[in-house]
Amino acid sequence: MTYEVRGVVARGKGEPVSVETILVPEPGPGEAVVDVKACGVCHTDLHYREGGIGADYPYLLGHEAAGVVSAVGPGVTDVAPGDYVILNWRAVCGQCRACRRGRPWYCFDTANATQRMTLADGTELSPALGIGAFAEKTLVAAGQCTKVDPAAPPQVAGLLGCGVMAGLGAALNTGHVSRGDTVAVIGCGGVGAAAVLGASLAGASKVVAVDVDERKLVWAKEFGATDTVLASSVDVIETVKELTGGFGADVVIDAVGRPETYKQAFYARDLAGTVVLVGVPTPEMTLEMPLLHFFERGGALKSSWYGDCLPSRDFPLLIDLFLQGRLPLDAFVTETIALDQVEAAFARMHHGDVLRSVVLL
Structure with a gap:
């Protein structure tokens, strides 16, 4: 089964982003499909749109996200459908030279989904930081999903997926x-x-x-x-x-x-x-x-790099601190927006008007 969803795409350097139909395949071995609940608008996404990271257009933007696993592929045991997760772009491999030396936060061989999401005409998309979460669903490597307490609102939890975790x-x-x-x-x-x-x-x-x-x-x-x-x-x-x-x-x-x-x-x-x-x-x-x-x-x-974090260690701990009232993650959320407001959010971010705009889906 292929899922047909809406997502925010950057088609070319400096071009305004657009909301388009995205095709998300069933998860293959080691992969998971996640129903995205919220995704922060990060400056890295603007870097992608402006060509500051690469030129593998079109990009499916968004990476600072929380959601619920809806399907997993063969061999996936760490997460299951229904799990509430924060997406991360450091899916630790456990086998590279950094991991073997006990420094998994430097993992040099992090995983992404093997299959590609596409536009409706079959054009392959490059997901931002291997995630692509300005979309109603996204396909990631299962290791990019970190389970956390579902009591934390997704617009707050997702911030740990990039910017806030990087700073902390x-x-x-x-x-x-x-x-x-x-x-x-x-x-x-x-x-x-x-x-x-x-x-x-x-x-x-x-x-x-x-x-x-x-x-x-x-x-x-x-x-x-x-x-x-x-x-x-x-x-x-x-x-x-x-x-x-x-x-x-x-x-x-x-x-x-x-x-x-x-x-x-x-x-x-x-x-x-x-x-x-x-x-x-x-x-x-x-x-x-x-x-x-x-x-x-x-x-x-x-x-x-990513605050030298280890998602499996740091995300649950920081979410627990938030739920205890000891970490004001919610103070970073300036506004919540819809998918079709991402371009305007880029302008507000560029002018310094917000700490974080967060897309709610």
Whole structure:
């Protein structure tokens, strides 16, 4: 049986997205079909539309999602029809060199569905991050489904599928922020705000939020920032140092991913401090800095892939914290929208008007 559903498609670089008929095949071995209940509008989807990630058009966009498994293929035992799941783009293989060394959050051979979803005319679609969840149903590898408590609303649970998990994990898993640390977060959109929240949860003594948009700094304060820096009006590096005793922060998280913000992060950290890059650069960006400065300052320079999360470990834990009232995931949801409003949501996101728009299906 082939399922006929509606989905949001990017047909070409820079073209407005459209809602089109999508054909979803029955799940094959190791695959699952998920009825999508909610999917966040993430900047990565805009990167796909703009050609910043690849040129395998047409793309079926959407990846930050929660839903209910409706069918599974042969050999699938970890999930079953009726399971409430968050979709993830790191389906751990358990066999690659990272997994065998006990570091599955770095899995180098994550799985996607083998079959392809198509347009009505048979044109194969490239699902964003191997998920494609701006659709009423999607086909994924069963390992991309992580079971969580169904008491969490899908518009909240789905946020862990990408942006919020990336930010939380950048602070908690990659930056290893610990009690008493000083932290600066450059860029306080959805990912950066989550990094602020993660640093606050970890017990950082000071969390400095940096952005060019005063609205985002207000949001950052709500997520635990102790200080804010309006980057358009001051020297970011010197201001962060002033706010951290003249030394710089122990951990600086770049949630923008541009050469200028990375340089700010590098020089705004204390000696032997840590820089975490979680913002996603585009392919043409380059960085030129004196190599001696890397040697002189020491410390650690890290890139955070998906917040270095392990979905099977982190998603259920974070959902439990939300249900206990200890993790305000719902505060990230600015608005809920329909499938045909994704293009308008991209514009609002680009202008910084929202933390997260979430499609409800």
